Amino acid sequence: MNSAIEISGLRKEYKGFTLRDVSFTLPQGFIMGLIGPNGAGKTTIIKLILNLIRRNAGDIKVFGLDAIKHEAEIKARIGFVHETPRFIEDATLKDIKLAIAPFYEKWDEKMFRSLISEFALPLEKKFKKLSHGMKMKLQIALALSHDADLLLMDEPTSGLDPVFRRELLEQLSGLMQNEQKAVLFSTHITSDLERTADYITFINDGEIVFSLPKDVIKEKWGIVKGAKELLLKKSRGMFKGVRETDFGFEALTDDIPSARREFDSGVVIERASIEDVMIFMDKGGDHA
Amino acid sequence: MKVIISNSSPDPIYEQINRQIKAQIISGDLAEGEALPSIRKLAQELLISVITTKRAYDELEREGFINTVSGKGTYVAVQNQELLKEKKMKIVEEKLAEAVSEAKMMGIGLDHLEDMLKLLFKEDQ
Numbered sequence: 001m002n003s004a005i006e007i008s009g010l011r012k013e014y015k016g017f018t019l020r021d022v023s024f025t026l027p028q029g030f031i032m033g034l035i036g037p038n039g040a041g042k043t044t045i046i047k048l049i050l051n052l053i054r055r056n057a058g059d060i061k062v063f064g065l066d067a068i069k070h071e072a073e074i075k076a077r078i079g080f081v082h083e084t085p086r087f088i089e090d091a092t093l094k095d096i097k098l099a100i101a102p103f104y105e106k107w108d109e110k111m112f113r114s115l116i117s118e119f120a121l122p123l124e125k126k127f128k129k130l131s132h133g134m135k136m137k138l139q140i141a142l143a144l145s146h147d148a149d150l151l152l153m154d155e156p157t158s159g160l161d162p163v164f165r166r167e168l169l170e171q172l173s174g175l176m177q178n179e180q181k182a183v184l185f186s187t188h189i190t191s192d193l194e195r196t197a198d199y200i201t202f203i204n205d206g207e208i209v210f211s212l213p214k215d216v217i218k219e220k221w222g223i224v225k226g227a228k229e230l231l232l233k234k235s236r237g238m239f240k241g242v243r244e245t246d247f248g249f250e251a252l253t254d255d256i257p258s259a260r261r262e263f264d265s266g267v268v269i270e271r272a273s274i275e276d277v278m279i280f281m282d283k284g285g286d287h288a
Numbered sequence: 289m290k291v292i293i294s295n296s297s298p299d300p301i302y303e304q305i306n307r308q309i310k311a312q313i314i315s316g317d318l319a320e321g322e323a324l325p326s327i328r329k330l331a332q333e334l335l336i337s338v339i340t341t342k343r344a345y346d347e348l349e350r351e352g353f354i355n356t357v358s359g360k361g362t363y364v365a366v367q368n369q370e371l372l373k374e375k376k377m378k379i380v381e382e383k384l385a386e387a388v389s390e391a392k393m394m395g396i397g398l399d400h401l402e403d404m405l406k407l408l409f410k411e412d413q
């Protein structure tokens with residue numbers, strides 16, 4: 001299995017924020033969701049992969065090639081969707097397409113036309129007249145129209161309605177019919193990842209908390225709920241995060257079977273959603 | 289092939305797929321040698337992770353229900369007839385055991401149960 005993205009020991013220092021020791025691998029043929037709260041470093045990682053900003057340390061390889069040395073070659077194979085789409089405000093969608101298409105050797109006009117009609121995008125309309133959702137759709141259509149091997153998408157679903165978000169997932173799933181392709185998808189709408197994502201990488205405060213196959217989380221991770229008295233000092237340590245109220249406690253475990261052994265039938269254990277994982281690890285991780 | 293995924297089921301998705309395909313092979317709805325969709329196709333249709341569909345197929349293959357011919361595809365394996373019969377009997381046996389324990393709990397005797405079984409069997413024919 002070849003890797004689409006291979007990051008090791010990545011570091012980027014800003015005033016007041018440091019992305020540190022980031023390492024993860026996305027194999028070809030798979031979709032990875034990059035999750036984390038706002039300001040965690042998701043966009044910074046994507047910018048570093050694209051070599052849009054300078055890194056302080058570490059290695060980034062895309063399709064086995066160094067991201068700095070082979071920047072141009074790599075970029076030709078990447079479809080990029082930015083959180084805030086920026087094109088010339090007065091250009092029509094047609095103008096934008098005409099400006100962008102020549103950069104790509106593998107531009108697929110037929111694909112673009114079919115996406116435009118599928119997404120109901122008005123080619124004659126000026127960019128500034130589009131809604132945010134329309135702008136996102138335009139970006140997505142452009143990213144999907146040059147047979148990119150890697151899609152880097154920074155919050156592609158923010159501001160999009162559930163119907164289109166589902167359509168995007170279907171597009172990505174269709175793309176994955178080709179085992180050479182890969183998608184890195186940052187989002188805080190975690191429900192988009194529950195279905196199609198193969199891997200989940202969670203970043204918090206500039207550090208990778210975990211990078212795992214989603215099925216491991218779906219199978220082993222759970223929320224334990226019970227009366228406060230049950231939450232003894234020794235059992236606290238086994239949780240990734242704990243929330244207490246006047247009426248009881250809720251805690252995140254990465255090992256449902258051992259939580260079941262520990263608490264027996266005194267508690268309720270439910271499977272954790274990606275959202276649960278994010279909330280518990282952000283708020284409660286340090287106090288557990 | 290029919291697969292229905294329940295998001296509210298406590299069973300993991302790979303297990304739901306595994307169970308449903310297995311049931312269709314045992315019942316004969318999926319015939320020997322029949323081609324199954326590829327793991328990527330199935331993932332696309334169900335809009336789930338490729339890792340999930342791969343795991344479901346891997347387990348079916350380990351249990352001898354399907355074969356994957358690399359480069360060609362996945363097929364329903366030739367079933368050992370004795371084994372298949374045994375599996376079918378086991379499914380019915382489990383259901384009957386359930387009925388028996390229910391009957392005992394409610395104080396229904398064997399003679400009554402036999403009558404009921406005969407009646408139901410004929411009714412269905």
